[in-house]
Amino acid sequence: MKKTVKDIDVKGKKVFVRCDFNVPVDENGNITDDRRIAGAAPTIEYLIEQGAKVILASHMGRPKGKPDMKYSLKVVADRLSEIISKKVTFVSEPEVVGEKTKAAAAALADGEVLLIENVRFREEETKNMPEFSAELAELAEIFVNDAFGTAHRAHCSTAGIAEHMPAVSGFLMEKEIRFFGNLMEAPERPFTAVLGGAKAGDKIPLIKNLLDKVDRIIIGGGMAFTFLKSMGNEIGSSLLEEDKIALTAELLAEAKEKGVELLLPVDVVCASEFKNDSPSEICSADAIPAGKMGLDIGPKTCQIYRNAILNSSSVVWNGPMGVFEMDNFAAGTKAVAQALNDCSGVTVVGGGDSAAAVRKFDLEANISHISTGGGASLEFLEGKTLPGVDCLLDK
Numbered sequence: 097m098k099k100t101v102k103d104i105d106v107k108g109k110k111v112f113v114r115c116d117f118n119v120p121v122d123e124n125g126n127i128t129d130d131r132r133i134a135g136a137a138p139t140i141e142y143l144i145e146q147g148a149k150v151i152l153a154s155h156m157g158r159p160k161g162k163p164d165m166k167y168s169l170k171v172v173a174d175r176l177s178e179i180i181s182k183k184v185t186f187v188s189e190p191e192v193v194g195e196k197t198k199a200a201a202a203a204l205a206d207g208e209v210l211l212i213e214n215v216r217f218r219e220e221e222t223k224n225m226p227e228f229s230a231e232l233a234e235l236a237e238i239f240v241n242d243a244f245g246t247a248h249r250a251h252c253s254t255a256g257i258a259e260h261m262p263a264v265s266g267f268l269m270e271k272e273i274r275f276f277g278n279l280m281e282a283p284e285r286p287f288t289a290v291l292g293g294a295k296a297g298d299k300i301p302l303i304k305n306l307l308d309k310v311d312r313i314i315i316g317g318g319m320a321f322t323f324l325k326s327m328g329n330e331i332g333s334s335l336l337e338e339d340k341i342a343l344t345a346e347l348l349a350e351a352k353e354k355g356v357e358l359l360l361p362v363d364v365v366c367a368s369e370f371k372n373d374s375p376s377e378i379c380s381a382d383a384i385p386a387g388k389m390g391l392d393i394g395p396k397t398c399q400i401y402r403n404a405i406l407n408s409s410s411v412v413w414n415g416p417m418g419v420f421e422m423d424n425f426a427a428g429t430k431a432v433a434q435a436l437n438d439c440s441g442v443t444v445v446g447g448g449d450s451a452a453a454v455r456k457f458d459l460e461a462n463i464s465h466i467s468t469g470g471g472a473s474l475e476f477l478e479g480k481t482l483p484g485v486d487c488l489l490d491k
């Protein structure tokens with residue numbers, strides 16, 4: 097386990113907190129979803145209560161390593177001030193850590209909060225260049241990483257800064273590490289992984305790692321068709337990765353050898369075109385007609401997957417079951433989200449499209465944990481080391 101803000105004395109100390117304030121902003125500069133800002137509030141409020149001098153940092157959007165005021169964090173400072181009911185001082189400088197920012201950080205009193213400008217206004221940030229890490233480190237004495245969504249990136253503000261000072265996790269990061277750590281090390285069984293998304297190739301490292309961890313793997317989405325093809329099934333014009341057929345066949349054999357149940361669709365919702373209004377029909381997954389493509393799992397598959405999820409004590413979900421952005425091909429993804437919501441076990445949604453789907457269908461109420469990091473959660477489940485976690489002090 098990693099140390100948290102509760103394991104370190106912060107009173108009177110300048111504490112640099114890396115948050116994930118990468119929120120969507122409309123053409124009028126208004127935040128359209130402030131959940132990431134609200135998610136950081138418990139850590140920030142705790143530090144304020146403990147008398148720390150709080151310095152916040154984040155990225156937003158893709159400013160390509162140079163100042164672009166379209167991605168300024170001023171709008172975040174204003175919203176955060178409302179959420180925590182406390183003034184958040186904001187300093188915007190093209191160099192991010194300029195004289196004004198240094199002066200503002202030095203002038204902080206205990207319990208005050210400063211937000212610095214978008215760290216990706218500096219090209220050094222994403223390259224994890226030591227000079228920018230050192231500039232950020234000059235501002236503070238303790239580093240708190242609460243940005244799980246960027247924990248798989250070795251950037252200056254997520255990992256490089258930790259080389260200069262004690263580094264611990266915030267409460268949001270702690271929660272992510274706890275849920276994913278428990279799943280990987282000591283899950284309640286039976287443990288089921290639900291995997292979807294477009295490409296099998298993207299999930300092969302994940303499946304390989306999970307075959308030694310889980311009791312059952314459920315597969316849906318476009319990636320399912322490469323598996324079905326490797327079994328000799330007709331898949332029509334469905335998404336296929338020709339170069340992954342042999343690998344998926346090997347994974348099927350490995351699952352059987354290890355006693356891991358691997359469920360594939362038995363029926364699919366097919367259409368002739370990749371369009372929401374394209375006429376659809378239910379086809380058997382082993383005989384999709386020529387010229388038809390599978391765009392969602394079918395009703396029989398939905399029921400089979402639901403039963404498997406409900407009979408699990410631990411479930412992790414990463415990737416939609418179909419083209420859920422199109423309402424006519426969203427039923428399978430909604431069925432899985434509903435099953436996780438109804439499951440009495442520990443249920444974890446691995447960020448990204450899966451989290452978006454759960455929220456689209458308003459089914460997050462009873463899910464144990466919805467991750468704030470799609471890429472980070474995927475790499476955690478693959479067994480990879482996350483730089484933004486690895487740099488934190490061990491308990």
